[in-house]
Amino acid sequence: MSGIDRLTERFARRLARGTSRRSVLAVLGAAITGAGGFPLLPVARAASSAPGAPGSRPPMLSGNPQDPGDQASCDYWRYCAIDGFLCTCCGGTVNSCPPGTEMSPITWIGTCINAADGRAYVISYNDCCGVSSCGQCFCNRNEGDRPQARPQSNNDYNWCLGTQSSIYNCSVAAIVGVADKAK
Amino acid sequence: MRITALVLSLLLGASAVSAQSPPPPLPEEALPSVGRLPADYPASWVLVHDFRFLSILDGRVAVVDTADGVRPLKGLVRAAQFASMQYSRGRREIFTAETFYSRLTRGERTDAITIWDTATLEPKGEIVLPGGKRQQTVSYVGQFQLINGDRWALVTNFTPAQSVTVVDLDARRVLGEVDLPGCAHVFATGPRGFSSFCADGSMISVQLDDKGAVVSSATLARVQDLDNQPLFGNPAMVGRTAWFVSYKGQLKGFDLSGPVARPLTPASVGTAPGGAPEWRPGGWQVMASDAAGLLYVLMSPAGREGSHKDGGTEVWVVDPVRNQQLRRIDLKGVAGSITVTREATPHLVVARADGQIDLFDAASGQLVRQLGATAAMSPLIMVPAQ
Amino acid sequence: MIRLGALALLLVAGPMLAATGAQAQAMAGVPDPAQARVDYMLKCQGCHQPDGAGNAINTPPLAGTVARFLTAPGGRQFVARVPGVAMVDLDDVRLAQLLNWTLQRFDASHLPAGFTPYTPAEIATLRRQPLRLDRAAVRAALMQHIGKDR
Numbered sequence: 130m131s132g133i134d135r136l137t138e139r140f141a142r143r144l145a146r147g148t149s150r151r152s153v154l155a156v157l158g159a160a161i162t163g164a165g166g167f168p169l170l171p172v173a174r175a176a177s178s179a180p181g182a183p184g185s186r187p188p189m190l191s192g193n194p195q196d197p198g199d200q201a202s203c204d205y206w207r208y209c210a211i212d213g214f215l216c217t218c219c220g221g222t223v224n225s226c227p228p229g230t231e232m233s234p235i236t237w238i239g240t241c242i243n244a245a246d247g248r249a250y251v252i253s254y255n256d257c258c259g260v261s262s263c264g265q266c267f268c269n270r271n272e273g274d275r276p277q278a279r280p281q282s283n284n285d286y287n288w289c290l291g292t293q294s295s296i297y298n299c300s301v302a303a304i305v306g307v308a309d310k311a312k
Numbered sequence: 313m314r315i316t317a318l319v320l321s322l323l324l325g326a327s328a329v330s331a332q333s334p335p336p337p338l339p340e341e342a343l344p345s346v347g348r349l350p351a352d353y354p355a356s357w358v359l360v361h362d363f364r365f366l367s368i369l370d371g372r373v374a375v376v377d378t379a380d381g382v383r384p385l386k387g388l389v390r391a392a393q394f395a396s397m398q399y400s401r402g403r404r405e406i407f408t409a410e411t412f413y414s415r416l417t418r419g420e421r422t423d424a425i426t427i428w429d430t431a432t433l434e435p436k437g438e439i440v441l442p443g444g445k446r447q448q449t450v451s452y453v454g455q456f457q458l459i460n461g462d463r464w465a466l467v468t469n470f471t472p473a474q475s476v477t478v479v480d481l482d483a484r485r486v487l488g489e490v491d492l493p494g495c496a497h498v499f500a501t502g503p504r505g506f507s508s509f510c511a512d513g514s515m516i517s518v519q520l521d522d523k524g525a526v527v528s529s530a531t532l533a534r535v536q537d538l539d540n541q542p543l544f545g546n547p548a549m550v551g552r553t554a555w556f557v558s559y560k561g562q563l564k565g566f567d568l569s570g571p572v573a574r575p576l577t578p579a580s581v582g583t584a585p586g587g588a589p590e591w592r593p594g595g596w597q598v599m600a601s602d603a604a605g606l607l608y609v610l611m612s613p614a615g616r617e618g619s620h621k622d623g624g625t626e627v628w629v630v631d632p633v634r635n636q637q638l639r640r641i642d643l644k645g646v647a648g649s650i651t652v653t654r655e656a657t658p659h660l661v662v663a664r665a666d667g668q669i670d671l672f673d674a675a676s677g678q679l680v681r682q683l684g685a686t687a688a689m690s691p692l693i694m695v696p697a698q
Numbered sequence: 699m700i701r702l703g704a705l706a707l708l709l710v711a712g713p714m715l716a717a718t719g720a721q722a723q724a725m726a727g728v729p730d731p732a733q734a735r736v737d738y739m740l741k742c743q744g745c746h747q748p749d750g751a752g753n754a755i756n757t758p759p760l761a762g763t764v765a766r767f768l769t770a771p772g773g774r775q776f777v778a779r780v781p782g783v784a785m786v787d788l789d790d791v792r793l794a795q796l797l798n799w800t801l802q803r804f805d806a807s808h809l810p811a812g813f814t815p816y817t818p819a820e821i822a823t824l825r826r827q828p829l830r831l832d833r834a835a836v837r838a839a840l841m842q843h844i845g846k847d848r
């Protein structure tokens with residue numbers, strides 16, 4: 130046990146010294162205690178999902194009780210299969226790209242359940258392209274994600290296709306319909 | 313004791329110096345001075361593909377000596393913009409398939425394979441890929457393969473139309489393109505060909521003639537259940553057999569030595585107590601193999617729908633032929649990618665989300681060395697040098 | 699008054715009911731248009747676009763084009779055998795419905811006279827032989843017959 134404690138301590142100190150990742154310690158701590166299940170690539174969740182964590186950002190709320198949750202947090206209901214930087218943290222919104230980028234017309238589409246009204250919504254995760262990695266609010270959730278052989282269900286592709294530039298900046302999560310049955 | 317001796321020697325030294333002339337200055341150092349690596353990397357060395365999420369267009373491959381705790385990073389090779397990487401020991405070359413823009417993020421696009429010299433890490437040449445359609449994806453080895461005795465390379469394209477560009481590395485020119493609709497990733501197969509996973513769960517094996525055109529193909533139906541037992545994309549190689557693991561821990565091996573892939577008897581990673589809800593593989597590069605043909609699988613106790621990229625906290629060692637779980641290695645934290653060296657005493661190399669790389673004894677599971685986050689920001693794929 | 703109200707209700711509701719029935723018949727082979735629309739969104743729209751326009755370089759357009767294949771010999775089979783259709787994760791019933799919906803939604807004007815919708819049985823047979831390495835050649839031959847230059 131003492132060996133693991135020493136190891137954990139070294140991990141924590143090295144992290145605190147070496148990076149500015151706000152919630153990595155929370156992630157590692159949770160993982161070691163067995164809570165696990167936190168997104169890994171490349172670093173955990175957007176900081177605002179760990180309330181009170183050092184450097185966490187103020188929540189972005191829609192103001193509509195039918196669209197609840199923090200749009201800067203990986204836990205927001207629309208982000209159930211997102212992979213990338215949240216455009217809400219990059220100068221865009223949940224459904225629009227930041228200025229200076231180009232929204233990719235080719236995209237991947239998933240379904241997420243909105244607990245506020247119990248519906249499964251069809252969400253389009255268009256990428257915003259032509260500007261380098263936003264670097265803010267990285268999230269990777271993979272509900273319904275499948276291997277690349279099924280492109281419409283895989284979020285590992287750079288979906289900056291059909292745009293002037295394939296440089297990836299961030300991803301939106303726009304509602305494009307309601308699924309009759311959640312798949 | 314030691315402190316006293318030190319003070320004493322300083323005093324003595326000081327008094328001695330004050331009585332004589334000071335020591336000669338440190339010598340002048342010759343410039344320019346640039347390091348050089350051995351052309352053939354030792355078995356403790358690993359190539360680490362740094363996807364570099366915060367700056368994807370500035371991706372790299374880090375050459376790392378896992379045995380050197382003081383200076384593990386030996387050098388960097390460019391691997392720009394969702395690049396893919398291959399390494400040929402025999403050719404003494406590293407290859408990166410990359411994408412560039414004339415104004416960094418905008419302008420005219422160029423896709424190319426760059427050929428790097430293993431000793432100097434300088435580019436020896438490049439082969440431009442036509443069409444600007446190289447597949448850009450978070451790192452999968454199936455986007456870029458060496459075939460035909462490392463004389464040719466395959467690069468997958470995705471526009472979203474799917475095809476494969478065939479490249480002659482010796483002549484440094486493109487031979488042609490194989491249309492491959494409905495399928496993703498290629499794995500070197502037979503004397504001069506590849507196998508690919510298709511959307512209907514099948515696998516197609518294709519052989520090429522000496523000009524790079526398709527000369528034969530065969531389809532194996534139902535090798536992958538994309539809904540219930542989907543396979544992680546990065547396999548572990550045992551000779552020319554590619555072992556894949558499913559999201560739920562089923563192991564599927566394919567003998568790729570002949571012109572058509574030959575599925576082997578599936579195996580399982582086995583079980584363990586403490587699953588909450590259940591043990592499943594998790595992470596990015598979750599599969600590794602050792603020289604004896606054992607498989608190493610990165611496992612998480614928190615497995616559920618959607619957890620397959622969340623990382624793992626243990627590595628399970630499995631004999632896929634006898635279908636036996638041999639031992640479990642506690643990684644003391646969450647990791648995303650693993651590989652195993654071909655040293656006489658093999659080591660399990662573990663990469664974590666924040667760039668930390670740790671080294672475990674592959675047999676005993678003991679932590680041997682922590683390299684720190686000294687080589688890569690986003691180490692997604694690791695390839696041992698031997 | 700009540701009877702008048704009831705009559706008025708019928709008069710208003712009647713055409714609506716009739717219209718719904720007419721719509722269900724107008725989309726041949728599409729028992730559930732709402733489901734077909736959602737299936738299009740999840741399986742096709744990401745590349746072929748919400749308006750079926752596709753992308754001239756990367757993804758074949760459906761709008762104004764896809765029904766033309768039905769007039770070429772082998773074209774009806776081709777539409778069901780392209781990997782994006784044949785290999786999609788939908789059962790034969792839903793895939794037949796989706797294909798019929800797509801043809802009528804995006805290219806109704808080019809449907810051949812006496813168009814018979816795809817049946818699940820027909821889809822089951824065709825999707826067992828998906829086009830693979832031969833897709834480009836088959837399409838090129840069909841395009842020649844149809845007379846477009848793409």
